[in-house]
Amino acid sequence: MEKHSNIKNIVVAILTPLPSILFYLSFLHNHSSSPRSNIWSFCYEHPLLLANILFFFNVDLFFWLIGLLLSNNWLIDLYWTVIPVLLVHYFSSHPNSKSNSLRSTIAIVLTWVWSIRLTHNYFRREKWEWGKREDWRFSDMRKQYGKNWWWISFFAVYLSQQVFIIGICLPMFAIHASDQPCGIYDLVALVTCITSITVAYFADTQLHEFVTRNETSKKLSMPVIANLETGLWRYSRHPNYFGEQLFWWGLYLFAWNLGYTWMFVGPLVNSMCLGYVTVLVERRMVEKEYRAEAYRQYQKSTSVWIPWFKGSKIDEIKEKSM
Structure with a gap:
């Protein structure tokens, strides 16, 4: 039973970020052939705003709904270690970005090393199981808010994470908005x-x-x-x-x-x-x-x-x- 649950959670973890990834790949494929006249123009001109929109719909809303279905908000704990990697590659590959190649490479490598260390520590702490438990802070709030937790969790667990994660990742945008020499x-x-x-x-x-x-x-x-x-x-x-x-x-x-x-x-x-x-x-x-x-x-x-x-x-x- 536990093995089945572990496999299910692995599948869930792999599939959940796909909406944002597929949308962004579609933008990269279509923006040059459909310039300035549709949604691709907006995506090209506002990379930071687009990152926030994708985060809101894919993480805040989608992860929240999955958390309600599973009665467990473990996904955001795991993706805290993954989203910064996705963001640094998003900013570096965005068609409107410009950067010093050395500084960009350093930022990407540092983010990967940070992520590998924290992801390893996460799974080591969880005894290499996926989604067996949620963060103790969320579990405590679940008990504290009772029947109201279903909607409070959207703000306390997900929308707040957007503020924190996008906030600490803002330098990744800056690094890919200037080609100033190192x-x-x-x-x-x-x-x-x-x-x-x-x-x-x-x-x-x-x-x-x-x-x-x-x-x-x-x-x-x-x-x-x-x-x-x-x-x-x-x-x-x-x-x-x-x-x-x-x-x-x-x-x-x-x-x-x-x-x-x-x-x-x-x-x-x-x-x-x-x-x-x-x-x-x-x-x-x-x-x-x-x-x-x-x-x-x-x-x-x-x-x-x-x-x-x-x-x-x-x-x-x-x-x-x-």
Whole structure:
């Protein structure tokens, strides 16, 4: 039964983005032969608006309907790791785009590496099963809103994701709207993005190994470790979140270098949202009695996001400087 469900969810995941992909391929095929007189003219002149329209109908509406049918909103979790890849290729291949080929290639490669890392972590966390469970935040809201969840989910799960995903991907549009030569700030952006992916990979791997060890201990009726405080987690309570946010701020540096300074709103809104998620996660951490006290002590001594010395180490530094 579980194998059948897994296959069904794989098919659903593969088919769901096809409406947007097929429409865009049709546009690429027809726009040059039907110029300026129909829908293809609109698609050519407004690439960013078109991306939002396709997102609204294919993700917001279509994914929402599928979520209602399945009583599970797992698709948006998976496609959070895929949509940025689709968007960077959309902007790079759009007939109205212009870009520096090196900068465009760097952006595409970085997005693919980011996506592969996050997709791998998603399936590793889900034990390589497709759609078995939805994000715990959505499950909690499902219980909270009860009978009203069917329509609230459209805004809370899908329309909000359009704001976040399109927002953080705005630099991809900027990169493919200017052919300005590469400079030192592009190098800074590249190093920032590579650093962010590295930090996030090691943080998520350390967390996965910690969770796996505890699961094994439970099966063997052995004591579990209350809290992860080694590796990157010694210096930050959420180094995986820090790495993830750093990637989008690094990508923004490409846009800032090209004069699109206003695009900071994308990573800023996303960081604010993740700040709220951080609060929710930490509330969950202290709900379980076996780890509550250990985590409260961890909160007192360890930085929230940005890796930094533990509280005791900070005190030592202050004492030496006096």
